[in-house]
Amino acid sequence: MDEFQVSNYEGIGISCFILIFVVTLVLVNFFQTLWNDLYLSPPGPWGFPIFGHLPLLGRNPAKTLLNISKTYGDVFKIRMGSWPTIVLNSREAIREALMDKGEVFSDRPAFYTGISYYNMKRIGCIIYQLCFGSARNYREDKNCLQFIENNRVFVETAGSGNPLDAMPWLRFVMPWKAIRFQKVIALYKTVFSSEVNEHVKSYDHNNHRDITDGLIFAAEQYGNSPELYNKITKEEILSSLSDFMAAGFETVLTTLEWIILYLLYHNDVQRRVQEEIYSVIGDRKPKLTDKGKLPFTEATILEVIRVANVVPMAIPHSTTTDTLLGNHKIKKGTVVFCNTYATAMDPKLWTNPEKFTPERFLDNDNQLNQQKADEVLTFGIGRRRCPGEFLAKMELFLFVVNIFQRFEIELCLEPDFEPIFGLTCNPVSYQIKVSERC
Numbered sequence: 001m002d003e004f005q006v007s008n009y010e011g012i013g014i015s016c017f018i019l020i021f022v023v024t025l026v027l028v029n030f031f032q033t034l035w036n037d038l039y040l041s042p043p044g045p046w047g048f049p050i051f052g053h054l055p056l057l058g059r060n061p062a063k064t065l066l067n068i069s070k071t072y073g074d075v076f077k078i079r080m081g082s083w084p085t086i087v088l089n090s091r092e093a094i095r096e097a098l099m100d101k102g103e104v105f106s107d108r109p110a111f112y113t114g115i116s117y118y119n120m121k122r123i124g125c126i127i128y129q130l131c132f133g134s135a136r137n138y139r140e141d142k143n144c145l146q147f148i149e150n151n152r153v154f155v156e157t158a159g160s161g162n163p164l165d166a167m168p169w170l171r172f173v174m175p176w177k178a179i180r181f182q183k184v185i186a187l188y189k190t191v192f193s194s195e196v197n198e199h200v201k202s203y204d205h206n207n208h209r210d211i212t213d214g215l216i217f218a219a220e221q222y223g224n225s226p227e228l229y230n231k232i233t234k235e236e237i238l239s240s241l242s243d244f245m246a247a248g249f250e251t252v253l254t255t256l257e258w259i260i261l262y263l264l265y266h267n268d269v270q271r272r273v274q275e276e277i278y279s280v281i282g283d284r285k286p287k288l289t290d291k292g293k294l295p296f297t298e299a300t301i302l303e304v305i306r307v308a309n310v311v312p313m314a315i316p317h318s319t320t321t322d323t324l325l326g327n328h329k330i331k332k333g334t335v336v337f338c339n340t341y342a343t344a345m346d347p348k349l350w351t352n353p354e355k356f357t358p359e360r361f362l363d364n365d366n367q368l369n370q371q372k373a374d375e376v377l378t379f380g381i382g383r384r385r386c387p388g389e390f391l392a393k394m395e396l397f398l399f400v401v402n403i404f405q406r407f408e409i410e411l412c413l414e415p416d417f418e419p420i421f422g423l424t425c426n427p428v429s430y431q432i433k434v435s436e437r438c
């Protein structure tokens with residue numbers, strides 16, 4: 001063998017070695033990805049092409065997802081149209097995501113509508129007054145009435161979730177859906193913009209009238225230049241206000257409708273609430289400071305908040321980076337549904353979870369059991385926990401006490417407790433007979 005042949009063989013040997021090395025690397029990577037996908041990423045049922053699992057969710061998606069968790073475990077994956085999604089179905093999984101790893105799990109997906117998971121005039125007026133001040137008569141105020149009307153159209157338009165959120169490409173197929181939605185948003189913006197402009201003109205450092213003044217104050221603290229203040233900050237103020245309005249109106253109203261329904265159906269509970277109201281506050285007007293003195297009434301409201309669970313899958317979250325949840329690998333940008341309905345119906349947390357039992361929130365001295373109350377996840381937990389929880393509970397308390405102190409209410413027909421799944425979970429409409437108490 002001459003020298004040339006030897007170096008030729010060496011060359012082929014090195015090339016083979018590199019080739020085998022590269023092929024091995026590719027195969028290792030391939031099997032590792034397959035292993036990750038099959039074993040490390042959460043398991044989940046098969047879905048349809050394009051639509052993913054949307055067609056499987058049925059009329060009550062929270063219940064369907066709870067049933068799926070019985071096969072696939074507390075954490076499983078689905079696809080909502082174009083979005084890879086994980087669903088968390090136990091308090092432990094929700095806690096780990098939103099509390100222990102809150103930084104990673106607290107983003108919001110960039111859905112087309114932006115507010116996707118979110119009629120009584122009075123509640124609308126209260127939220128409006130909180131945002132824009134209480135000096136005027138809001139029941140006759142043009143802007144407030146327009147806001148309430150917009151809200152009605154918004155709920156009608158978004159219905160039980162907007163398909164454009166799951167499949168944004170649908171806006172080219174169903175442009176009318178997008179246009180109708182954009183029109184409602186534009187109407188909201190017009191109303192809010194005129195209120196914010198008025199507030200900026202009449203703003204007084206020493207007299208904060210409402211939430212808008214608070215937001216203007218916060219904007220000033222950031223030291224924005226007047227130019228930025230008018231552009232960016234105004235947009236931010238508008239966006240915060242619309243979040244507040246959208247999230248605070250329908251939720252409280254729907255919860256109140258459920259409370260009335262449950263109290264009318266469970267006559268014994270209604271009687272006990274009324275007896276507590278008469279014995280503690282009698283005929284006088286109820287005040288917020290009465291809240292701690294009516295533990296059974298508070299327990300009843302909490303029990304409805306638990307069983308009716310008007311936002312059963314909270315607002316979708318999304319992940320900011322690749323991460324682990326338990327042993328499961330979760331990719332950056334994954335949509336996260338926290339199925340709080342599953343936690344409300346968890347027999348490990350609640351005895352007979354489907355049964356309406358206000359007493360579960362009372363301790364041995366018949367006082368409110370705060371520890372038990374904190375186990376209700378209807379308002380979410382962690383960084384994105386509902387900022388309106390305190391306000392919502394105050395409003396509900398005052399509404400319930402006012403209504404049941406003054407009126408005798410009866411159901412006209414046997415009610416239906418199966419919720420209508422929409423922006424919030426609403427009761428089927430029911431008829432009542434109201435008479436003033438003598």
Ligand code: HEM
Nearest residue numbers: 243247248251252255311314315378379380384386388392
């Ligand atoms: C019974 C009434 C209410 C219920 C059940 C409720 C429930 C919720 C839930 C589940 C979330 C999402 C939490 C999460 O993403 O983890 C949320 C967010 C929110 N809620 Fe409420 N809410 C109620 C009333 C209110 C009220 C009265 C307001 C304000 C006036 C309000 C303002 C908001 C806002 C602004 C957010 C978004 C927070 C964020 O994205 O960081 N909510 N609410």
